[in-house]
Amino acid sequence: MNYYGNELSRLIEELSLLPGIGQKTAQRLAFHIIDLPEENVTRLSDAIVRAKKNIRWCRECFTLTDSEVCPICADSRRDHKTIMVVEDSRDLAAYERTGKYNGVYHVLHGAISPMLGIGPNDIRLKELMTRLRQDVDEVIIATNNSLEGETTAMYISKLIKPTGIKCTRIASGVPVGGDLEYIDEVTLLRALDGRTEL
């Protein structure tokens, strides 16, 4: 129903196409946007267009960035001999937020999934193996703790074994703040298997 006229209706519709944005939220956002000063609106629309236009994959680690090489790969203070393998750039961001990891990354852009027909050649695995020809101490596999993530982790570890490079997997267990009562059985068993000495 077009009770706002075309322009506002179109904005609401475009916004409601975004993930997790329903009709009501789209309406609230649209009203907020048309109340903003003109320069803020321009900044927002420019950011959208420019991000779309300029974002590409880092030549080294394949994360999304806007230069040839991402800021992390370009940083000489980071440990380039430790590579953390993640499924996508958001996972990289999650580890960066911890502020404690000082190595570099390799972004696969997916995980092996026979169900979805995604094989080893559909993700950036060949590129990882190429990087391993350089001087690398350790590959930390931080794919998701899902069927696909686990499959991918197993596959990668088998590929790496012959090279003699140390290959590790991030721990699976009870999350911090997690109440044992509400944790699923598989996680509880993983946590038990992965117990460490105190």
Place this chain on the structure above:
Amino acid sequence: MNYYGNELSRLIEELSLLPGIGQKTAQRLAFHIIDLPEENVTRLSDAIVRAKKNIRWCRECFTLTDSEVCPICADSRRDHKTIMVVEDSRDLAAYERTGKYNGVYHVLHGAISPMLGIGPNDIRLKELMTRLRQDVDEVIIATNNSLEGETTAMYISKLIKPTGIKCTRIASGVPVGGDLEYIDEVTLLRALDGRTEL
């Protein structure tokens, strides 16, 4: 932290300035946007810029629209002798969604609030009184059921009384689906006061 490079970080930041959009949602939206086909991205940014540029107030009812007169005021099939007074265009949209109201509207763009220093001259009240010089049967006051909305309703009804035009207020009571057990006392008393014969 700039682990995404400038363009993507800027987009995330701009999106996170929107109301109700936190850092995580902004990140999700940004990744969605850069994954969209170029034409969809252009459509989104165009909608933002055009809405901001072209939206103004309807000459008649002061709702937000993109033409001289909004689609509702321009519609001759609607009953122009019944005017519903609302605080803003979103309230108008809420009643339009019911699909049952066939009159026109008057958007005040606010409510009288001595606390916030908003007086009768700060909202579109004078314009309402001007409209009442034409042939009007009824003014339905649908300001919010808040202190400000009630104050505004009282004020308007006093202004209208001398004109002899019928002036009504939408009912206050228990919302449909509302469980009496969880309804506040004021609403329960309002519902009692407003009881109708069966």
